[in-house]
Structures are given as C-alpha cells and as structure tokens.
Amino acid sequence: MALLEISSLSKAFGGLHAIDKLDLHVDRGEIVSVIGPNGAGKTTFFNVITGMITPDEGEIIFDGADLAGLRPNQILALGMARTFQNVRLFPNMTVRENVMVGRHTRTKAGVFGAILRTPAFRAEEEETKRKAEETLSFFGTRLVGYRFDQPALNLSYANRRRLEIARAMGSDPQLLLLDEPTAGMNPRETLEITGLIGKLRDEKGFTVVLIEHDMRVVKGVSDRVIVLDHGSKIAEGPYDEVAQNPDVIEAYLGRPATGTA
Amino acid sequence: MSLTAAETTELLPAREVQLDRAVRVGLIGGLTAMFIVTSGMLETFDLRMIVDPILSLGYVTLMAAPFAVGYVAGKAPPVLEGYAAPSVGARNVQAGAIAGALTGAIYALYALIIHVLDFSSVFIKLTEQTKKIVTLDMGAGGVLILALVMAVSGAVGGAVHLLERRWKRAVLYSAFWVVMFGLLEVLVSQIAFVRRISAVKELLYGTDAGLTLIGAVIIGGLVFAAYYYLDGRVRAATRRAMALEGQQRRRFILISLGVAIVFLAVLPQILGPFLSEVLDLAGVFLLMALGLNIVVGFAGLLDLGYVAFFAVGAYTTAILTSPVSPKWSPELSFWTAIPFIILAAAAAGVMVGTPVLRLRGDYLAIVTLGFGEIARILFLSDALKPYFGGAQGMLLIPDIDIGPFTIDDSISFFYPIYAFVILFAYLSYALQDSRVGRAWMAMREDESVAEAMGVNIVAAKLWAFVIGAIFAAIGGALFAHKIGSVFPESFAILVSITVLVLIIVGGMGSVPGVTVGALALVALPELLREFAEFKFLFYGTLLIFMMLNRPEGFIPSRRRARELHLDEVEQDAWLAQAAEQDPAPAE
Ligand SMILES: Nc1ncnc2c1ncn2[C@@H]1O[C@H](COP(=O)(O)OP(=O)(O)O)[C@@H](O)[C@H]1O
Ligand SMILES: [Mg+2]
Numbered sequence: 108m109a110l111l112e113i114s115s116l117s118k119a120f121g122g123l124h125a126i127d128k129l130d131l132h133v134d135r136g137e138i139v140s141v142i143g144p145n146g147a148g149k150t151t152f153f154n155v156i157t158g159m160i161t162p163d164e165g166e167i168i169f170d171g172a173d174l175a176g177l178r179p180n181q182i183l184a185l186g187m188a189r190t191f192q193n194v195r196l197f198p199n200m201t202v203r204e205n206v207m208v209g210r211h212t213r214t215k216a217g218v219f220g221a222i223l224r225t226p227a228f229r230a231e232e233e234e235t236k237r238k239a240e241e242t243l244s245f246f247g248t249r250l251v252g253y254r255f256d257q258p259a260l261n262l263s264y265a266n267r268r269r270l271e272i273a274r275a276m277g278s279d280p281q282l283l284l285l286d287e288p289t290a291g292m293n294p295r296e297t298l299e300i301t302g303l304i305g306k307l308r309d310e311k312g313f314t315v316v317l318i319e320h321d322m323r324v325v326k327g328v329s330d331r332v333i334v335l336d337h338g339s340k341i342a343e344g345p346y347d348e349v350a351q352n353p354d355v356i357e358a359y360l361g362r363p364a365t366g367t368a
Numbered sequence: 369m370s371l372t373a374a375e376t377t378e379l380l381p382a383r384e385v386q387l388d389r390a391v392r393v394g395l396i397g398g399l400t401a402m403f404i405v406t407s408g409m410l411e412t413f414d415l416r417m418i419v420d421p422i423l424s425l426g427y428v429t430l431m432a433a434p435f436a437v438g439y440v441a442g443k444a445p446p447v448l449e450g451y452a453a454p455s456v457g458a459r460n461v462q463a464g465a466i467a468g469a470l471t472g473a474i475y476a477l478y479a480l481i482i483h484v485l486d487f488s489s490v491f492i493k494l495t496e497q498t499k500k501i502v503t504l505d506m507g508a509g510g511v512l513i514l515a516l517v518m519a520v521s522g523a524v525g526g527a528v529h530l531l532e533r534r535w536k537r538a539v540l541y542s543a544f545w546v547v548m549f550g551l552l553e554v555l556v557s558q559i560a561f562v563r564r565i566s567a568v569k570e571l572l573y574g575t576d577a578g579l580t581l582i583g584a585v586i587i588g589g590l591v592f593a594a595y596y597y598l599d600g601r602v603r604a605a606t607r608r609a610m611a612l613e614g615q616q617r618r619r620f621i622l623i624s625l626g627v628a629i630v631f632l633a634v635l636p637q638i639l640g641p642f643l644s645e646v647l648d649l650a651g652v653f654l655l656m657a658l659g660l661n662i663v664v665g666f667a668g669l670l671d672l673g674y675v676a677f678f679a680v681g682a683y684t685t686a687i688l689t690s691p692v693s694p695k696w697s698p699e700l701s702f703w704t705a706i707p708f709i710i711l712a713a714a715a716a717g718v719m720v721g722t723p724v725l726r727l728r729g730d731y732l733a734i735v736t737l738g739f740g741e742i743a744r745i746l747f748l749s750d751a752l753k754p755y756f757g758g759a760q761g762m763l764l765i766p767d768i769d770i771g772p773f774t775i776d777d778s779i780s781f782f783y784p785i786y787a788f789v790i791l792f793a794y795l796s797y798a799l800q801d802s803r804v805g806r807a808w809m810a811m812r813e814d815e816s817v818a819e820a821m822g823v824n825i826v827a828a829k830l831w832a833f834v835i836g837a838i839f840a841a842i843g844g845a846l847f848a849h850k851i852g853s854v855f856p857e858s859f860a861i862l863v864s865i866t867v868l869v870l871i872i873v874g875g876m877g878s879v880p881g882v883t884v885g886a887l888a889l890v891a892l893p894e895l896l897r898e899f900a901e902f903k904f905l906f907y908g909t910l911l912i913f914m915m916l917n918r919p920e921g922f923i924p925s926r927r928r929a930r931e932l933h934l935d936e937v938e939q940d941a942w943l944a945q946a947a948e949q950d951p952a953p954a955e
Contacts, residue, residue, distance in 0.1 A: 159820055183822040197813040200806070207803075208810045212822035214803055218831055221802030222795055232802070278822055 116165030127338035143335035186281035209277025390441035394467035397437030398474025408493030417578025418550030438464030438525025468522010472515035659839025665877035667832035668812030673740025681841025713841030721833035761855035875921025
C-alpha cells in the first residue's frame, strides 16, 4: 500500500487555484521529485499535507491514517517531517537545540519531570542530546564539535539548509519533505546534497519527496517525477520520460519561468 | 603570530569623532536642561543635598545633561573591521566642549526668557523658587556661570575618553556612587553597623541628608580604589570558577550556595525594619517578574494583564484565611491555603490562556490588557461584593506561622518571600533547561515552525500561562498576608506595566537580569519617596534609554543578546549573500 495517498486535493487563495484536484501517491522507500514552474503550487502542496494550511477539499491518507483536521504537530508525530523553501530555523537556539526540538514528539518529559529532575527526565534528556548529535554527524564534520553549541544564525547558508534537514530527521519520520534543498547553493554543495538525498533513503530508510528546481539533482536522485502546473499534475513518470513530455516542455518554456513563486 | 589576509591589507582611515554630531547632541542636551527646569525636577531635587552644602541633587541633574552629551559627543564611532582605530586626543575634548557649551547656551537663553516672559500659567512648575535656582540667585551673572560650568562639564565628559579603560571605569563609577550614596542616606544610615556607631554616620553625612565633603572624598576614593583594583580580576575569577569540573565544581556550587543562604539569613537583621520593608516589596514584585519572565521572556507571549493573577492569589488567600471573609470563611492558615491558591491560579491561567490561544503579538497584548482590567473591575463590583467585599476589600488577613515563629513584621516577612524567590528562580532555570523550555523557546522564535516540528502549541502556551499565574498568585498571597488586607485598587494596570518594565530593563529571559531589575527598580523609588512624582518619568526615560542602547536588558540572557545585537551585521551579510545566490525568488 502507498505511504501517502492523495485524492482530489484542492486549495484556492481567493480566486487562485493553488492546488487543483490533485491526485497522487508516494510509495514506501521511493524518492519522488515534484517539479513545476514557479507558482505551480508545489510549496502549497507541502503546506497542505503537513497541516499548516487547511485544504478546501480532498483526502490525504498517510500511513493508513486520514489527516483531515489534524494539527501540524500531530501530523509530524505520524511521521511526516518537512524543511522550508526559505530556511526557517530557530535562529537563536543552538544547532543541537534545533535538532532536539525536532525530537519533541518522540519524547515525553513534562513540567514535573523538569522541575523534579527525575531519573527518567535525565535519562531522556541525555538520550535526546545523544540522538541529536548522532543525527548531526550524518553531515560529516560540518555540524559537529563546537558547532553543536553555536546559535543557528551563525551558520553559513548551506549549513542552515543542512541543519533544517537534520531537524526534520530528528523526529524519526517515515516521510521527509524537502522544499528546494539546494536553492542558493553552489554546484559543489548541490552535488553533495544530491548524494545525501540518496543516503537519506538508502542508509536511513526515509521515503523522500523533493521539490527541486535543479534538473541535475532531479535526474540524479528521483525514482519518479511529478510535474505540477497551475496546481494540477500534468505529467508523471521516470525523469527521462517526463523530460520528453511536450506538455512539460510547454509549461516550462511556454511562459516566462519567473512568476511570483 | 602569523598575519591573516585581513591584517596585511591596508586599513581604511579611521572614522573620527564628528563635530557636527557634537552640535546635534548639544541641542538635545539643551532641550534636556530646559525640561529639567520646566518639569519642576530642578526645584524638587534642589531640596536634596548630595554633597552638603555645596552641591544639591538639582544641580547634579542639571550638570549631568551637559556631561552626558559631552561624553556621547566625544565618543569615537565604533571601530569597524578594516578601519584603523581612531586616535584619542584634543578632538574628543573639543567635541565634548562644543556639545556642553551648546547645552549651556540654550540653557542660558531659556533662563533669560523665563525671567522676561511669564509662562507660569502654562508651566506651573516654573515658580519663583525655580527661577531663583536657575540663576544661582545671582541674576544674569549666575546664569552665565552655570552656562560656563556646563561647557566645562561637557568638555570633561569628552575628556573621559582620553582615559585608559581601567581609569575611565574607576572615575565614572566613583562619581556615580558618590551621587548614589549622597542620595541614599536612608539606606546607609539604617544599616545595623552604622546605626550602632553613630560616628560613622556623622563622618559621612551632614545634617541635611547629603554627604559631607569628607564623606564624598572617602566614598569616591574607596569606590575608585575598588574599581581600579578589581578591574579584570573579578572576570578572571568568574572564568576560573566556571571552568571547574566534576567534584570541584560541585563543591564550589555548594559553598557559594551556603554563603548565599547565610547572607540572606542575616541580611534583614543587618538592614533593619525599614530597609527590610523595601526589600519585601521588591521581593513581591520579583516573584511576579519571575513569573512574567516565563510568559513573556521564555514563551514570547506578551501578557499585559498579568496583575490579574496577582489579584487572584491575594483574594484566594483572603477568602480562605480571613475570619471576616464575607461569604465563607474556613480560616485556613497560609500554608494550607497554598494548594488552593495554586489551583485557583492555574484555573485563572487556563481561563485567560484558552481564549487567546490563536492570538499573536499585538492582538494578544490588547486582549490580555482587557483581561487585567476585567479582573480588577470584577473584584470591585457590587454584584460580587458578597464574595470579595467590593471597594471595601477584605480585612484581617492573618500573619503567617512557621512552626513556633510568627511572621508578622517586615524583617520576618523577608524569609518566606525570598524563600519563594529562590524556589521560583530554581524552577525558572529547571524549566528553561528542559524539553518544555525548548518548546517555549522554539515557539517564541517561530510559532508555526515550532508547531510543524511537533511542539503542541496549545499545551506549551497553557503551561506558560499557568506557571506564570502560579508565580504571581503566590506573590499576591504573600502581599496580602503582609499588608493584612486586600483592595481592588492594588491591582491596577500600572502593576502589570511596572512588572513588564522590570523584566525589559533587567533582561528578558534572564533570571539574574530580572532579579537585578526588580530589586533596583522597585527598591530605588521606595528609598526616594520624596521624588515619587517623577517615578514614571524615570521608568520611561530608562526604558527609552535601554531600547536605544541595550535592548537586550541590563543582564541579558545569552540568547537575547545575540538576537538583538551581535550578529545583526553577520545576519544581514548572510541575507544579502543568499539573495544574490538564490536564483528562485523567495517564497
Ligand atoms: N498563503 C498564501 N496566500 C495567498 N496566496 C498564496 C499563499 N501561498 C501561496 N500562494 C499563491 O499560490 C500560488 C502557488 O504558490 P507556491 O505553492 O508557493 O508555488 P511554488 O510552486 O513556486 O512553490 C502562488 O501564486 C502564490 O502566490
Ligand atoms: Mg515554492
């Protein structure tokens, strides 16, 4: 059965149909790329399925559960974690703390544990810290050591993107939603992220849905590509097939690619 | 040492002290001097001697204006990376003198104008006495003298920058403390040791509450020596203490805790009843400030109606302990009432928190402001008079018993109040450094992302409101027992605002900052009751000054300092760079 199953999902902002009767599914263990011109509704799609925006209609089934009416934190707890197109870290919290917040749904300590410093509280706190550091070490040496205690805003741009991925990974998700993870990166960093996305599935076992503009990345990692335009799916399939699709070529070339994204 | 690329490249010429800026701040100084005269500060403050008989607080305040603008004008702009450090010299003094002279000139002009034209029907504080003080009671010549002194004062302010850091600090602080000691005669003369040995008081203080000349020299000299000697040493010692590990660290913490407890235990005995009274009041405000710090500082929920929780605590204990509680009087003791106070506070926290769950920022502030007023009006109302006594309030709230001791005066009240202060400070630290604290912090930084990362926003907000409410309610209960009665008028909006000022000035999110802020800002005005009319002017000025110069507060939490200062440049540079690199327009 599919991990994520979406049927006739719609969301309009005023008269603008950002998502329009969208049907799609993502299977367990897949890497799916969602592409499309600016303003096609890709980010809105992420916002809707993570509960940050309520859809107008449609059904979202994730891991057998209907997501209708669930708050974003409940959806995260079910195992769907995301990053943001315009990096949104907790800038004044340290690198480690950012990832520790990501573990919030996987931990239980409450006010009383914190006040009484119970053994259970301490053990959990240690464990959270250890897990966070372990997650950060997934990015080689870039986010470890003295970086653990640096505030996120001191990080370079590429490292902020990495930290956002780490924060999402911290919640032990089944499905990772990455919104343009290579935006603003140089070619070398882009190549590194491409490799990393493969590792996210192969080593960590995450299913990945990726919004991406850089076609080399899309070509490099995707099992399947879904093309959105005006909020609807206009093509779907392996990269080479989709790239030949005349509708896709028209969507990209038939009008200027710079819209209001 | 190897040179890095930045060091070998040519430095840009230093950014020097700007003389046109001196003119600008000089104008501000002049306006300030006019304000000091017109507001009546000069006249009221002139009654109080700082150094007897030559210097009154009025003239200190008047001269502080040119000194401050001289200091500001004479200060070189901050050294930026890639620029040479500016040289110090005549230019700093010159800039200070210009600013001071301008202040003096405006002052002189104003002094003459108010003597020629009569504004007293509009500015009622421009009395004959004020006019006398303005001229040193010597006519135009006096005005000229004061204007010249102002110019000199400005030059001195600028010249301060010629001093080496260590000297500068020692000089400025000794001047500051001479004024403080001159001002706080009450404080010093109430201390047990001084009370016992009257010779000390006679040596330091004149008959008119100001320092004697000798006293001023002694205090100034001692403070100077202390700052000069301790400069750097305190910091080094702190660093050493912080670096301790394991067993040693534990021992250090235990010893300092022991010292602190002994110190607190003897403090009210040393200070005597009057100063203990002041500390008790400051302690009650501190309890509230620690609570509001959780709501605003940790969780970022701007609550302007916080006094409602203080009132809930006071009224709950009044109902439960007072024998004349109008509706129902179980006559519990304070201690048995505590669980009910906590329950009532928690209920109030949920009641206020629930309707505002989906509100953010300004909207939250306005709605909570309304709740604060609603609470006061309910306690005041005739409809609820059978329960809360209406405008007559509730009386006969008993003393607190601790075993064989009865807590009934200011000295003994110090102990329960500060025991709760210590408890709440611990709770603040414990919560800050936990899963709950991280959730609050994440929520403060970005609420929607915090929720998307799994934080249950509803729970986090309600917990912040509930814990904040409990802190304030305990404060309110202690306050009620201390005063022995409660009246609705004690719970005005002004209390909420004051507590907010305390934590902003002290340092939002920082427990030591909030503590120092509360003690200083509540205790000082209590010690200076004669200037009570200027209390909120003082708060307002301080708030503006802090917002402009130190928005993170007096003792900031590490995080907020970063947020508001240090990395701004870096962050902007990053944004520019990101915008450049990012081909896709931002979301
Ligand atoms: N919160 C919102 N309110 C109004 N319009 C929105 C909102 N979010 C997105 N849109 C609009 O929806 C369309 C799709 O946006 P988006 O999903 O961000 O596109 P992209 O495919 O570039 O990520 C755009 O025209 C955008 O302006
Ligand atoms: Mg987008």
